[in-house]
Amino acid sequence: MxxxxxxxxxxxxxxxxxxxxxxxxxxxxxxxxxxxxxxxxxxGLSGRPSPIKKKETKGATILSLTERMCKWPVGDPKSPDFHFCGKQAHAGLPYCAEHAALAYQPAKRRDEERKVSVA
CATH class of the missing domain: 1.10.10 (Arc Repressor Mutant, subunit A)
Incomplete structure (x- = not known):
C-alpha cells in the first residue's frame, strides 16, 4: 500500500x-x-474529539481534571455547584481558547482597561 x-x-x-x-x-x-x-x-491534520459519546457534564471537578482540560474556575469554591470549565484546553495552555483570551491579554489592552477603570 x-x-x-x-x-x-x-x-x-x-x-x-x-x-x-x-x-x-x-x-x-x-x-x-x-x-x-x-x-x-x-x-498535521487537526485533532478531533473522540467519537465515543460522553455524558454531558456541567464542567469538571478537581478530581476529574486532566492536563488536556480547561482549568478555569466557575462559581464560588464554597458552593456545591463549583466546578472547572473542563472543555478541551488550548495547546500549551491550561485554558480553552475562550478562557485563554480572558487570562492572557496583551499588555497595551490591559493598561488601557486599567486607565478606564481608574478614571
Missing part, C-alpha cells in the same frame, strides 16, 4: 468530515486504522 496523492486527498476529505480512522481505513481499502492515524499525524 502506498500513499498516492489521490489517497491523501481522500484521507484529508474524510478526516475533515469527522469520520473515524477505522471508517477511513475501510473506505480506502488495503490499509489499517493505525496507518490512517499515523498519516494524519504526519500531515
Amino acid at each position: 502506498s500513499w498516492t496523492d489521490e489517497r491523501v486527498a481522500k484521507l484529508r476529505e474524510l478526516w475533515g468530515q469527522g469520520m473515524s480512522a477505522s471508517e477511513i481505513a475501510d473506505l480506502l481499502g488495503d490499509i489499517t486504522r493505525n496507518a490512517v492515524i499515523g498519516k494524519a499525524h504526519r500531515l
